[in-house]
Amino acid sequence: MAASTLTEVARLAGVSPATASRVLNGSARKPGKDITERVRQAAESLGYIPNAQAQGLAKSSSGLIGLIVHDIADPYFAAIARGVQEAAREQHKMVLLATTGGGPTEEREAVAAFAARRADSIVIAGSRSCRTEDQDGNAELAAELDRYCRNGGQVAVVGHPVVGATVQEGYHVVRVPNQELARRLAAELAAGWDGDFVIVGGPEGLLTSDDRVRGFQEGLERAGRPQAEVLRTAFNRSGGYDAGLQLAGRIKAPGSGEAAPKLCIFAVNDVMAIGTAAALRAEGLRIPRDAAIAGFDDIETLRDFRPALSTVRLPLEDIGRLATRATRGRPDGEEGEEAAPGAVTGEVTLRRSTEAA
Amino acid sequence: MAASTLTEVARLAGVSPATASRVLNGSARKPGKDITERVRQAAESLGYIPNAQAQGLAKSSSGLIGLIVHDIADPYFAAIARGVQEAAREQHKMVLLATTGGGPTEEREAVAAFAARRADSIVIAGSRSCRTEDQDGNAELAAELDRYCRNGGQVAVVGHPVVGATVQEGYHVVRVPNQELARRLAAELAAGWDGDFVIVGGPEGLLTSDDRVRGFQEGLERAGRPQAEVLRTAFNRSGGYDAGLQLAGRIKAPGSGEAAPKLCIFAVNDVMAIGTAAALRAEGLRIPRDAAIAGFDDIETLRDFRPALSTVRLPLEDIGRLATRATRGRPDGEEGEEAAPGAVTGEVTLRRSTEAA
DNA sequence: GCTCATTGGGAAAGCGCGTTCCCATTGGTT
DNA sequence: AACCAATGGGAACGCGCTTTCCCAATGAGC
Incomplete structure (x- = not known):
């Protein structure tokens, strides 16, 4: 990777490197027309x-934004990534x-790598975890982030603050009202x-999951409904599938003497919901006839799924954009107080998958 | 972004920067145990x-791999990106x-930006275009890539070589047998x-699209079937949707005197196929009863789609991995001739969406 | 006991660029 | 005519690190 250098250009043009630099890479001083x-x-x-490396070294700023996701092939993260990319x-x-x-260990490594560059x-997407x-890992991640921020770095986290982070200088959180939205979803479903x-x-x-569970339960409670049973499983399609199999068994073979339960299943994200639906179908059940199902996120690629999935629309792309912009400081010239990053809102979207028979 | 420097570390340890460097960042020479x-x-x-910037500058190599995609939120690219990331x-x-x-203009800019860094x-995913x-744009892109390669850069392109590229030093192509696979798909469908x-x-x-169209026609021909009509539209879901609307009209209101045609629709990628299916459904048609439909790629997120989509399975993640590895030179120690990058193969996968009534 | 290879550490020269400081021209004042 | 400010260009240093080259100290070999 040896390309021609500024010095070479300068020599060819018969000027000093300084002048060449002023001409080619924006500087306050503008050399004369002919020289330029x-x-x-x-x-x-x-x-x-x-x-760019040399430039970065010289002016200590790299023009790089680090993005941390769980898995770029997961449509949830892919959507956020698009927003980040745009911003x-x-x-x-x-x-x-x-x-x-x-x-958190890998996340810490990623932060360190970004800091090295x-x-x-840095934008961190993906659910925080507070498991013991x-x-x-969380503590180390927090320490790494603190150090990064103290050195002047800007961090934006989607969803929840990193557990244990103490610095707030340059540390931004794009809050997602998971709990409230889940509550509203429960309310509408209960109706x-x-x-x-x-x-x-x-x-x-998993904080995101927990929030959504908690919100949903609150919604049920306010609607005068009993709390829902919570099945814990992996936060992805296959987790949803497993849960679906289990539920299908329960629906098809209810406890002796009981009637088949009329179940409405809330999976805490769309991908899990799709997995659950697939399992139910594989077991010969139909949606929403034999069971209703709802998700969360409103993943774009999944909107053509049939029966159309009830869910909560989250502006993922905007979220990525907002997070990225938050790290920029105030938006363009304006000075305002930490420029409120335009709160994220979602929208309950009921579709076919939860229609009563 | 001012962190502590190697010099500071050296001073604190009471050694020279050279020694500190040798200790901390792998060098051939290993200083004594106590000093270390x-x-x-x-x-x-x-x-x-x-x-890392300074390191990169000093040893002129950045540890960076550039990935160019059309849209990271498109599951096709997201899957490839995952493979690249892994490699x-x-x-x-x-x-x-x-x-x-x-x-191609944006692609050229991206290549230049990568070169600057x-x-x-560089791994380039996404269909090449040979539209006039x-x-x-293609010519400029090719020129930019040539320059990049001449300066010692490695390039891998997924699918087709960039139109007009002349250098082959460090220029790799991961070929995808789109045409052959489409031919096989046609053969199996025709049966x-x-x-x-x-x-x-x-x-x-669009080369990828053209290959698939051509292959499919070949397959039909070999099966003794007449050539298929080709509808041109955008290479994404909404393009598929538009085509679907058009076809739905044709199916529902055939020319006077004709019977409703029994159509098998081949959309050149899964996302388009889903769009087409959505349109047909919106028009009240059912799949595969009123029309069969097949796609290409076998996007993971779309596998739970019902009716299950007939398609051609492409190992997208592997493709990303292979492309990335190809830029590495020979695999680990081995010297072999440009180490054949393990040809990409796909697999025709017939599912429900093309079952005869 | 002396020489010679060897080891281990430091000094210094870059890597490619931005930037400060300094110097040589100008053009305009009084 | 002499002087000063303004303009435009260059020399040189520093960003943080790697790497070559050099030197001192050690051990081996006769």
């Missing part, structure tokens, strides 16, 4: 491409991608469904 | 993180992401379907 032209031509003819383009920066599988800011087994509710949740300690 | 330990401790206590991790490199929307290699309107075939293709000139 000469340098431009020299650069052109040599195919000069400025070395990055606005800022004339590039996105550095790290996928971690969700473990002197990324200007992640405790140490049109008189059977029981079951929740298919992620592992306990 | 002293430096380690100093680094630890200062929370030293090496400046990057193997190589202890980070992935720099650029989304271009598919235009001195990315060690893209001609100039079980006696109605007409229609192809919903992308804009003419």
Whole structure:
């Protein structure tokens, strides 16, 4: 990777490197018209491409935004990534991608790697965990982030603050009203469904999942309904599938003497909901005839799924964008107080999958 | 972004920067045991993180892999990205992401940006285009890539070579047998379907789309079937939807005197197929009763779609991995001739959506 | 006991660029 | 005509690190 350098350009144009730099890479001082032209031509003819590493070194700022996701192939993260990417383009920066599988240890490594590259800011998407087994990892992640921020880095986290983080200088959180939205979803579902509710949740300690579970239960309570049973499983399609199999068994072979239960299943995200639905179908059950089902996120690719999935629409792309912008400081020139990052809102979207028979 | 530097660590440990460097960042020379330990401790206590920019500058290699996709939120690209990401991790490199929307101009810019960052290699996913309107853009893209390669960069392209590229030093192509697979798909479909075939293709000139169309026609021909009509539309869901509407009209209101045609629709990718299916359904038609439909790619998220979509399974993640590895030179130690990158193969997968009534 | 290879550490020269400081021209004042 | 401010260009340093080169100290070999 040895391209032509600024010095070479300068020599060819018969000027000093300083002048060439002023011409080619925006500086306060503008050299004379003729010189400018000469340098431009020299650069052109040599195919000069400025070395961003050297530039970064010299002005200590890299033009890089680090993005941390669990899995880029998961449509949830892919959607957020699109938003981040877009915002990055606005800022004339590039996105550095790290996928971690969700473990705080890998996340810590990713943050360190970003810090090493002197990324200007870091966006962390993906549910925080407060499971005890992640405790140490979280602490180290928090420490790493603190250090990064103290060194002037900007961090934005989607959803929840990193457990244990203490710095707030340059530390932003894009809050997602998971709990409230789940509550509203429960309320609307309760209005049109008189059977029981079951929740298919992620592992306990996954904050996003927990919020949605809690909100849903609150919604049921306010609607005067009994609390729903909570099945804990993996936070992905296959987790949903497993839960679906279990539920299908229960629906097809109810306890002796009971009638088949009329179940409305709330899976805490769309991908799990699809998995659950697939399992029910594989067991010969139909939706919503034999069981209703709802998800959360309103993943774009899944909107053509039939029966159309009731869910909560989350503006994932906006979320990515907001998070990225939050790291920018105030929006363009304005000075305002930490420029409220435009609260994220969602929308309960009832569709066919929860229509009463 | 000012963290502690190697010099500071060295001073604290009471050694020279050279020694500190040797200790902390792998070097051929290993300093003595006690010194090593002293430096380690100093680094630890200062929370030293090496400046990758400076390292890159000094050894002119950045540890960066550039990935170019049309749209990271498209599950096709997201799957490839996952593979790239994995392979990057193997190589202890980070992935720099650029989304271009598919235009050669944006792709050229992305390549230039990667070159500026001195990315060690670049992976380009996404269909090449040979439309006349893209001609100039392609030429410039090719020129940019040539330059990048001449400077020692490694490039891997998924699918087709960039139109007009001339260098082959460090220029790799992961070929995808789109044509052959489409041919096989047509053959298998023809065996079980006696109605007409229609192809919903992308804009003419999109190489991937063209290959699949051509292959499918070949397959029909070899099966003794007449060529299929080709509908040109956008290479995404909404393009598929539009085509679906059009076809629905034709199925519901056949020309006077004709019977409703028995159509088998081949959409050149899964996302388009889903769009087409959605349109048919919106028009009150059922699949496969009123029309059969098949796609291409076998996108993971779409596998739970009902009726299950007939398609061609493409190992997208592997493709990303292979492309990334191809840029690495020979696999680990081995010297072999350009180490054949393990040909990509796919698999025709017939499912419910094309079952004869 | 002396020489010679070897080891282990430091000094210094870059890597490519931005930027500060300094110097040589100008053009305009009184 | 002499002087000063303004303008435009260059020399040189620093960003943080790697790496070559050099030197001192050690051990082996005769």
